[in-house]
Amino acid sequence: MNSAENNFDCTAKIDASCRVPLLALFGGAALWLVLGLALALVASLTFHAPEMFAGHSFLTYGRVSAAANDLLVYGFAIPAALGVILWIFARLSQAELVLPLVPVAAANLWHLGVFVGLATVLGGGSSGFAWLEFPRASAMLLGVAFVLIAISAVATFGQRRERELYPSHWFLLAALLWFPWIYSTANLLLVTAHPVRGVAQAVINWWFANNLIFVWLALVGVGVAFYFLPKISGRPLKSRFYALFAFWTLILFGTWAGIPQGAPVPAWLPALSSVASLLLIVSLIAVAVTTVKTVRGADVVCRGGPFCHIRFGMAAFILSGLMLVAGACPQYTRVLELTWFGQAQAQLQILGFFAIVICGAIYEILPRVMGFELPFKKFVRGQHWCFMAGTVLLAGSLGVGGVLQGLKHFSPDAALPVLRISTLGWMFFLLGSLLFAANIFVMTIKWKLALVRLVIAYVKSPLEISEVKP
Amino acid sequence: MSEENKSSPASTEPTATRSTVPMWILVVTLVLLFLGFVFFDRHSGWFDARVYSPYASAEQLDAYQPKTGAAAARAQGKKVYESVCGICHGVDGLGKPGQAPPLAGSEWVNAKGVSRLAHIPLAGANGLISVEGKDWNMNMAAMGAALPDADLAAVLTYIRSSWGNKAGEVTADDVKSVRASMGGHPQPMNGEQMMKMPE
Amino acid sequence: MKNGFAVFFAVCVALGGSWTGFVLAPALQLGTAKQTTILNSSDNWPLQRTGEATLGLQVYRANGCAACHTEQVRQDGVAFEVVLTGAGKINPVAVSNLVSTLKLSGLTKDEADAATVKITAIGGKVETHLAATGADIARGWGVRRSVAADFLYDVPVQLGGVRVGPDLSNIGVRAPDANWQLVHLYAPRAIAKNSAMPPFKFLFQVRKIGASPSPDALNLPQEFAPADGYEVVPKPAAKELAAYLLSLRADAPLYEAPFTPITAKP
Secondary structure (H helix, E strand, O other): OHHHHHHHHHHHHHHHHOHHHHHHHHHHHHHHHHHHHHHHHHHHHOOOOOOOOOOOHHHOHHHHHHHHHHHHHHHHHHHHHHHHHHHHHHHHHOOOOOOOHHHHHHHHHHHHHHHHHHHHHHOOOOOOOOOOOOOHHHHHHHHHHHHHHHHHHHHHHHOOOOOOOOHHHHHHHHHHHHHHHHHHHHHHHHOOOOOOOOOHHHHHHHHHHHHHHHHHHHHHHHHHHHHHHHHHHOOOEOOHHHHHHHHHHHHHHHHHOOOOOOOOOOOHHHHHHHHHHHHHHHHHHHHHHHHHHHHOOOOOOOOOOHHHHHHHHHHHHHHHHHHHHHHHOHHHHHHHOOOHHHHHHHHHHHHHHHHHHHHHHHHHHHHHHHOOOOOOHHHHHHHHHHHHHHHHHHHHHHHHHHHHHHHOOOOOOOOHHHHHHHHHHHHHHHHHHHHHHHHHHHHHHHHHHHHHHHHHHHHHOOOOOOOOOO | OOOOOOOOOOOOOOOEOOOOOOHHHHHHHHHHHHHHHHHHHHHOOOOOOOOOOOOOOHHHHHHHOOOHHHHHHHHHHHHHHHHHOHHHHOOOOOOEOOOEOOOOOOOOOOOOOOHHHHHHHHHOEEEEEEEOOEEEEEEEOOOOOOOOHHHHHHHHHHHHOOOOOOOOOOOHHHHHHHHHHHOOOOOOEOHHHHHOOOO | OOOHHHHHHHHHHHHHHHHHHHHHHHHHHOOOOOOEEOOOOOOEEOOOOOOHHHHHHHHHHHOOHHHOOOOOOOOOEEEEEEEEEEOOOOOHHHHHHHHHHOOOOOEOHHHHHHHHHHHHHOOOEEEEEEEEEOHHHHOOOOOOOOOHHHHOOOOOOOOOOOOOOOOOOOHHHHOOOHHHHHHHHHOHHHHOOOOOOOOOHHHEEEEEOOOOOOOOOOOOOHHHOOOOOEEEEEOHHHHHHHHHHHOOOOOOOOOOOOOOOOOOOO
């Protein structure tokens, strides 16, 4: 059918316009994912044998665990998110990516910034603030790169002819606005020679950490899931109202969570966070209802593919949200606060929810964008199982360890046996990330080889010149 | 690709259904908002920078402050009074006829300002003085001149808050400034001369 | 949602809410705080760190100590104690009899006030003492909760988020000995048997003993000591870190976190 072919042509062009920016973003993201998980594994190993890396300052737990966390979020999560956002906006706008070279340059800037940050943290130049350890120089590179990519994304969004917004639009546009806002605020007020005075630093740090790890990853992850779940299953998102409601409650209430109950700050700060966390329940309900209604009865045979990825990720998100709410309940903070429970929730959110959802999305996007199938299709399922096992082992063990720690009033041996299981979790994640990276790298190499072959063929082919003497 | 749904490559982008607004979730939100507000009212101290949990309000924090300072000062004032002043003025503050006027209910003790009162133990008193409607004509040495400022302040605070007297405290700084204003050899005064001084 | 501008504005307002509440307001309220005084005293709180201790905070930050250690003590409640200071002159026997029958510690404020009234009514003299209670305090990690004033001069504030190791806000009170701190940094298992803390060997130097042993050399137990003829000497960073740890104390009563300090009887 002619219009179908036209449509296909059009879609193929849209996909092709995203190719180089997405490869630039996803390639670096895959590398940082592997490296970040490797560093996290190193950090985890020090619990089994503290002597292991004792002589080297750049391998000490405090530096390595901070570097690992930052690599997972800044090195992997954000570039992967940006790449997926660019493609989704292009597809929803039914228009080619606007200014495609800008994200390519910005991606390189971004990865440079991450590299500078990593080297600084391992070298002892950490800023001292959780999730914000990268120095000013690195932060500036990251900030500029993000804004450049956001400009391209918003310009692409502006090309749409369909005026009504799809729910994913709100989530992803809000994410494009929110990250520069929180990142610039936190860096200007904290990562400087004269930060705000006293414990206000900690308050702003908690605000930033919550908004980055919980709210921003939720905005992108849920937005991406609300795009792919209907698309893969071929059914519509059910329903527009629930998705809207989830969006508004997430940004109205979710942004106020994050201040720990026992913190050395006046009582009104943790009280506001508690109330916000309580109200977050309705957001979680709305997300859950939308996901379940959209997925239930869908005629998709999953077999470890992207649909499975995203479905599992959404379940992990609901659990992570409930853990956040539980951690903010005054009755439970005595047991849960300042324990591994908070770390478990963070890793569940970053890896169990976001990494799994975004990897599922990337598996859907890359074949379309590259124009050929994934080189190692079985690895998709392998990664799914590795990440699921990793999530259960890591988040489960740290969560249980945290509760044990709290119940035993932080006695030193309370969590140790459980921590050993968490190392196993990290190993599964690392294996899964290698499977993911393999697909991306081989696809990139195949494409580059194809380019090279194209250039060689062009050079070798006879030129069309009007006057050729036989 | 393990995506099994074989839609055509020209499949449309995902859409979202419209449905009637589920009121129940709005009701749940409002209920939680109300509960949240009640919690905030009880636990936040209403944005006061000094209220930290477990204290629920600024009033509670103020009420719970340990009053050891005042209690200790009062105990000290009582001790000094009983050893220095009580011999003449009586442990019960009622005075002794022919020896010393009463302090309980005395207008000199209960005066709003403290400097006229502080003058008496620092400089002494000599001559006619009217206390609670009765005339006294005695001679009092400067019993408080040798006391440290804090002790004299404690004594004066003690007598101003005992035996029914309900006047304010006297601080060591007050005593210090009265002492400084008196100069080298202050003369004991009678009632008329004292009234000329600022309260 | 079709009106792009209206939606954008609404999203800005919604997002800006938390910025106002958790960035702007604390920066104005807590970020402009000044030095305060200890309760019932004119001594300032907190005191600025000086010299090596200030540099030590940067060593603490650089090595990510806050990844395992917190510097915040929490408090669950308060407990009152009524202490008899004198049996009084009216009926001392009755007073001491009454005191032996009443519960006088672990009281709420109302219970303490009631007991005070009962005792003073028959001439006894009492004092009410206030103590902070909570799991952290019971564990000996502090005598009161941490408050904003404790961190006024810290750049950066290192509150920590997980207690893999113990809380350090009063480590300067619990372990005031510099050698203990240095030995613990060099070989944590010399102090705590199954410690998960990594040894910070790169902060120290194992070197041959010169003409005479260095005064800085660590006193290590046999199994952690270096070979014969060698000594372990702290590098400047280790000494700064130890100085910082020794400066960590939060044991003065403040208006926001009052308690009756236990003073030595003269």
